[in-house]
Amino acid sequence: MLSLSSFSRSIFSSGPLRPASSLNVSLNSNPLTIFTRNRSQLAPRQVKYIKRHKGVIPIPTGGSIKGTTLAFGEWGIRIKGNGVRFSAKQLTTAEDVIKRKLKVLKGSKVWLRVFPDIPVCIKGNETRMGKGKGTFEFWAARIPTGRVIFEIGGVPIREELARDILRQAAAKLPTKMEFISRTTPPRLGNLVLHPPKLVKPDSTDVSLGAMETSSSTAQPTVTA
Numbered sequence: 001m002l003s004l005s006s007f008s009r010s011i012f013s014s015g016p017l018r019p020a021s022s023l024n025v026s027l028n029s030n031p032l033t034i035f036t037r038n039r040s041q042l043a044p045r046q047v048k049y050i051k052r053h054k055g056v057i058p059i060p061t062g063g064s065i066k067g068t069t070l071a072f073g074e075w076g077i078r079i080k081g082n083g084v085r086f087s088a089k090q091l092t093t094a095e096d097v098i099k100r101k102l103k104v105l106k107g108s109k110v111w112l113r114v115f116p117d118i119p120v121c122i123k124g125n126e127t128r129m130g131k132g133k134g135t136f137e138f139w140a141a142r143i144p145t146g147r148v149i150f151e152i153g154g155v156p157i158r159e160e161l162a163r164d165i166l167r168q169a170a171a172k173l174p175t176k177m178e179f180i181s182r183t184t185p186p187r188l189g190n191l192v193l194h195p196p197k198l199v200k201p202d203s204t205d206v207s208l209g210a211m212e213t214s215s216s217t218a219q220p221t222v223t224a
Contacts, residue, residue: 094169
C-alpha cells in the first residue's frame, strides 16, 4: 500500500525531480486519489465506491416521526411537498442565504439536518446505451417528505425575522417547504400528527352521577 511518506521519499531521495510519467507509481489507479474536498464543501470525507445506483426517494410509511421536529434551534423549515433529491450546491446556496441574513445577530447559529453523501453520475446527451456507468458529477441527498432541513437559533430571534430569513432560503430549494417552531407537531408524510385533546368531565355531570349513586344505595325505611 502506498503512503504519503514513502511516496515523498521515492521522489526526493533520487536527486532532482522527475516527471510523474517516469515514476513507477500510478496516480490514476484509483479515482478517489484525485478527488479533493475543500473545508467549506458539502462532501463526505471518504467513500468506498465513487459510483452508486440512482435509487429512489424514500416514502415514510412505517410510522416513524424521527427528524420531523426541531432538535437544536428555535425555528426551522421542513419539506411539505413531495420528497426530493437535494444537490450539495442547492444546500450550500440556501445555507449561505441564512448565514448572510443572520450575520448581524451575534451568537446566532445555523444547523443543517441533512447531508449530501450520495454520488450522482451522469452520461452525456445522445450517448449510446452501454459502455459502463457515467462519470461522477455531484453529491446529493435523498430526503423524504416531512424532514427538517434547516434550523436557526442560538440567540433570541423574532418570529417575523425568522420567517423572512427561512422564506428566502426555501426559495433556493426545489420543493415546497413549511415554517415550523418548537410547538409544531411532528409530521408523518402528508399527515400532521396533532396531540390528542384531553376532555375534562363536567362538574355538573359528576354531581348528578354522585347523587344517583347515593340514592340507589340508600336502603328504604320500613314502618310497622
